[in-house]
Amino acid sequence: MIRFTDVSVRYPNGTVGLEGLDLEIPDGQFVVVVGLSGAGKSTLIRTINGLVPTTSGSLEVEGQRVDGARKRELRDLRARVGMIFQSFNLVTRSTVLNNVLVGRLHATPTWRSLFGWYRKDDVELAFQALERVGIVEKAYTRASELSGGQQQRVAIARVLAQEPSVILADEPVASLDPPTANLVMRDLQRINRELGITTIVNLHFLDLARTYADRIVGMRAGRLVFDGTAEEADDAVFAEIYGRSLTAEDVLPGAGEAATAEAATAETGPGEGAA
Amino acid sequence: MTAVAPRAGVRPARPRPSWGAWSLVAAAVVMTIVTGSAIHFTLAPLFNSATRGWVIVRQFFEPDWGFLLTTIKPMGVTLATAVLASMVGCGLALAISLLASRVTTHNAVVYRIAKAILSILRSLPDVVWGMLFVAFVGVGSLAGTLALVMFNIGIIVKLTAETIDAVDRGPLEAADASGANALQRARVAVIPQILPNYASYAMYVFELNVRASVVLGIVGAGGIGQTIQVELARFHYDNLSAVIVLLFVIVFLIDQASQWLRRRLG
Amino acid sequence: MSAVAAVRPTPPPKWRVVLIELVALAIVAVCALGVDANWARLLDAPANAWTYGGLMVRGLLNNPFATPFDEYWLTSLDFMWQSIAMAWIGTLIGAVLSFPLGFLAASNVVPRWVVFPIRLVLNAFRTIPDVIFGIVVMLPVFGLGPLAGALALAAGSIGSLGKLSSEVIEGIRPGPVEAVRSSGARGLQVLRWGVLPQVMPEIVAFWLYRFEVNIRAGAILGVLGAGGIGSLLSRLFDAREWDRIGIALFVVIVVTMIVDAVSGAVRHRIIAGGTSRRERAEIIASTAGAAL
Numbered sequence: 001m002i003r004f005t006d007v008s009v010r011y012p013n014g015t016v017g018l019e020g021l022d023l024e025i026p027d028g029q030f031v032v033v034v035g036l037s038g039a040g041k042s043t044l045i046r047t048i049n050g051l052v053p054t055t056s057g058s059l060e061v062e063g064q065r066v067d068g069a070r071k072r073e074l075r076d077l078r079a080r081v082g083m084i085f086q087s088f089n090l091v092t093r094s095t096v097l098n099n100v101l102v103g104r105l106h107a108t109p110t111w112r113s114l115f116g117w118y119r120k121d122d123v124e125l126a127f128q129a130l131e132r133v134g135i136v137e138k139a140y141t142r143a144s145e146l147s148g149g150q151q152q153r154v155a156i157a158r159v160l161a162q163e164p165s166v167i168l169a170d171e172p173v174a175s176l177d178p179p180t181a182n183l184v185m186r187d188l189q190r191i192n193r194e195l196g197i198t199t200i201v202n203l204h205f206l207d208l209a210r211t212y213a214d215r216i217v218g219m220r221a222g223r224l225v226f227d228g229t230a231e232e233a234d235d236a237v238f239a240e241i242y243g244r245s246l247t248a249e250d251v252l253p254g255a256g257e258a259a260t261a262e263a264a265t266a267e268t269g270p271g272e273g274a275a
Numbered sequence: 276m277t278a279v280a281p282r283a284g285v286r287p288a289r290p291r292p293s294w295g296a297w298s299l300v301a302a303a304v305v306m307t308i309v310t311g312s313a314i315h316f317t318l319a320p321l322f323n324s325a326t327r328g329w330v331i332v333r334q335f336f337e338p339d340w341g342f343l344l345t346t347i348k349p350m351g352v353t354l355a356t357a358v359l360a361s362m363v364g365c366g367l368a369l370a371i372s373l374l375a376s377r378v379t380t381h382n383a384v385v386y387r388i389a390k391a392i393l394s395i396l397r398s399l400p401d402v403v404w405g406m407l408f409v410a411f412v413g414v415g416s417l418a419g420t421l422a423l424v425m426f427n428i429g430i431i432v433k434l435t436a437e438t439i440d441a442v443d444r445g446p447l448e449a450a451d452a453s454g455a456n457a458l459q460r461a462r463v464a465v466i467p468q469i470l471p472n473y474a475s476y477a478m479y480v481f482e483l484n485v486r487a488s489v490v491l492g493i494v495g496a497g498g499i500g501q502t503i504q505v506e507l508a509r510f511h512y513d514n515l516s517a518v519i520v521l522l523f524v525i526v527f528l529i530d531q532a533s534q535w536l537r538r539r540l541g
Numbered sequence: 542m543s544a545v546a547a548v549r550p551t552p553p554p555k556w557r558v559v560l561i562e563l564v565a566l567a568i569v570a571v572c573a574l575g576v577d578a579n580w581a582r583l584l585d586a587p588a589n590a591w592t593y594g595g596l597m598v599r600g601l602l603n604n605p606f607a608t609p610f611d612e613y614w615l616t617s618l619d620f621m622w623q624s625i626a627m628a629w630i631g632t633l634i635g636a637v638l639s640f641p642l643g644f645l646a647a648s649n650v651v652p653r654w655v656v657f658p659i660r661l662v663l664n665a666f667r668t669i670p671d672v673i674f675g676i677v678v679m680l681p682v683f684g685l686g687p688l689a690g691a692l693a694l695a696a697g698s699i700g701s702l703g704k705l706s707s708e709v710i711e712g713i714r715p716g717p718v719e720a721v722r723s724s725g726a727r728g729l730q731v732l733r734w735g736v737l738p739q740v741m742p743e744i745v746a747f748w749l750y751r752f753e754v755n756i757r758a759g760a761i762l763g764v765l766g767a768g769g770i771g772s773l774l775s776r777l778f779d780a781r782e783w784d785r786i787g788i789a790l791f792v793v794i795v796v797t798m799i800v801d802a803v804s805g806a807v808r809h810r811i812i813a814g815g816t817s818r819r820e821r822a823e824i825i826a827s828t829a830g831a832a833l
Contacts, residue, residue: 082723098734102734106725127286137285139287140290162725306629310629311626311630313687314626314630314686315688352575355572359573362565399790399797403790406778412579412586417579493761493764519677527668
């Protein structure tokens with residue numbers, strides 16, 4: 001359970017990141033946060049694992065207070081909270097396996113990690129994570145040799161290797177083409193449903209938000225302006241969140257049923273029948 | 276949607292260690308062992324002779340500042356040498372670098388010969404140039420100046436030629452299209468493009484020259500280096516330390532000045 | 542077609558350029574005087590160069606397998622090897638010592654109050670020429686010989702390598718580091734797996750480059766008595782043994798060029814190894830696209 005109680009974030013240069021946020025996310029929910037750039041989506045996500053410190057209010061993640069937490073506590077928190085990024089943020093010169101093993105660093109003593117002598121169990125976990133995202137055959141390939149979609153799946157595997165209770169995704173598909181974006185979103189949804197991991201995703205593609213979210217949270221100028229299900233979030237609601245009428249940029253290019261159907265058969269499909 | 280077990284992919288076998296990388300590491304280790312024994316590496320003197328060294332170091336911390344008055348002239352000579360060699364060296368190097376780039380020299384033979392000669396020039400340390408010119412023109416700052424010029428040319432030509440290689444070809448084509456010959460094309464299309472980088476190389480080389488002058492003085496090429504050589508031979512460590520502090524201050528100031536200049540020009 | 546009567550702009554003032562050129566000439570003149578050189582001797586130079594050059598070449602062309610020339614060649618090679626050994630050990634020690642200092646001088650790794658003094662120390666080391674290190678610290682304690690020379694080169698390398706390393710470290714992409722940190726890793730682990738893979742190839746390339754520099758820098762230490770090619774040449778020039786000088790210079794040139802070539806190739810391989818086949822293909826595709 002993630003609980004924001006009247007949380008505000010003010011950056012050193014004066015910008016307001018969050019303003020009086022009250023939000024409760026129960027375990028296992030798939031939440032999508034939408035809003036303009038600078039509306040507070042990124043700030044919201046980054047406060048959960050302490051990358052951005054809160055200025056006031058209380059933030060609890062699984063019973064632990066994040067605001068005012070000490071370094072050690074933050075590290076433990078981050079071990080339980082996995083994060084994937086828009087630009088994948090893999091170490092491009094390292095292999096896929098080494099990137100995934102980063103997720104096991106928190107459980108590895110420092111001297112072992114300096115030499116890369118991970119325990120067998122940890123390596124096994126990493127391989128299983130790679131299998132779950134369907135990319136295990138690339139385990140020893142250099143990360144820079146993968147496509148964008150493949151890199152993001154490695155990032156997801158890294159997060160899975162942490163055995164997290166929460167997954168944060170900051171615009172995970174903004175750099176991907178539509179079919180691949182759908183694949184990644186489906187992977188996240190599948191993981192959420194199979195493993196029951198609370199998942200919070202930032203998106204600015206509204207159709208994706210509607211397709212995959214259990215719950216949509218709309219941010220505007222640091223404030224929460226909408227909180228409801230995907231059905232409740234129609235175009236009028238989005239127009240209010242964005243403060244303008246929708247444009248073509250707010251949906252995936254070539255969006256709609258055609259794209260999702262395409263995605264189901266594209267690349268190496270996720271292995272299940274079309275949803 | 277049905278829940279599925281993790282996809283059964285084929286786990287790849289752990290790759291054998293890369294041939295190339297390990298052989299490099301092995302070569303490095305062998306090199307270290309062999310060279311270490313060649314120079315009889317040991318840290319024992321640190322413990323044994325430390326006291327002797329300490330006496331000298333202590334003398335070092337009591338510089339004789341009065342000595343500095345006699346160093347004004349040699350220091351001036353050193354600075355003048357550095358400036359002169361930089362300017363002459365840079366001027367000559369600019370012309371020569373036109374020969375050392377495929378962009379400005381179309382004759383493959385000329386290009387290769389130029390590059391070969393420059394490689395040879397660059398493989399001689401500044402000291403060796405100093406010794407050569409002392410033999411050709413006698414002891415004194417003339418030898419030092421000439422040695423620095425030769426030393427500079429090698430460095431600047433390499434850097435400038437690389438810059439020329441990387442210029443935007445557009446203006447070159449424009450010059451060609453209007454019928455310019457090679458020299459005119461260089462003057463009009465190449466030189467203006469490389470001028471900023473060239474200026475920074477010139478400053479870099481000037482800093483090198485000031486420090487190289489110390490070296491050259493030791494082989495008799497004049498300037499502050501000669502003073503250092505003399506005081507060292509006489510074991511006047513207090514004078515020596517004063518000179519070294521002066522040198523340090525001057526090099527530091529030049530470093531700051533060139534950074535400032537770089538920011539102004541950049 | 543009638544010409545349009547437009548107002549021709551006034552040309553920009555020429556006097557600025559002329560002024561700069563005059564100042565430059567003035568500086569050259571002042572320095573030429575200040576150098577206090579015996580300019581007359583310049584006229585001797587070509588003749589001397591020709592004579593001595595001839596002697597050097599003659600020394601080179603003699604049968605290297607006949608005595609005493611085989612001895613000369615072996616001596617030159619021996620001393621050159623000493624220079625290389627000195628440069629290798631010196632660079633190695635300098636690299637090892639400068640490695641942690643590079644991290645301590647990188648503002649994205651340690652707080653400002655650590656960066657500042659470390660940078661100061663590195664700058665101090667950089668400003669002091671290797672010669673001074675040799676004279677001041679090494680020779681009194683370690684006596685003459687290549688060991689002293691190696692340590693002087695090490696001291697001289699620390700400043701430059703430390704500064705270059707810190708610049709590479711400060712230039713990394715912060716994204717991967719953030720990703721490693723957000724997985725709960727400890728500080729050293731973040732350095733090892735987030736920072737190090739990004740910077741290692743460049744830093745090793747700097748070490749190799751410094752090795753090339755140190756082979757040349759060792760020459761002056763040799764003149765002071767630290768061994769290597771510098772001490773050999775110093776003796777030969779004093780004795781004016783031009784045929785031996787020719788041989789020695791030839792050895793210096795050839796060996797240096799070989800070392801430069803090998804080291805350069807390894808450096809390029811290390812850096813290019815960071816560019817994957819895919820990235821290289823993308824680069825080729827984009828330059829081809831730009832060319833078309």
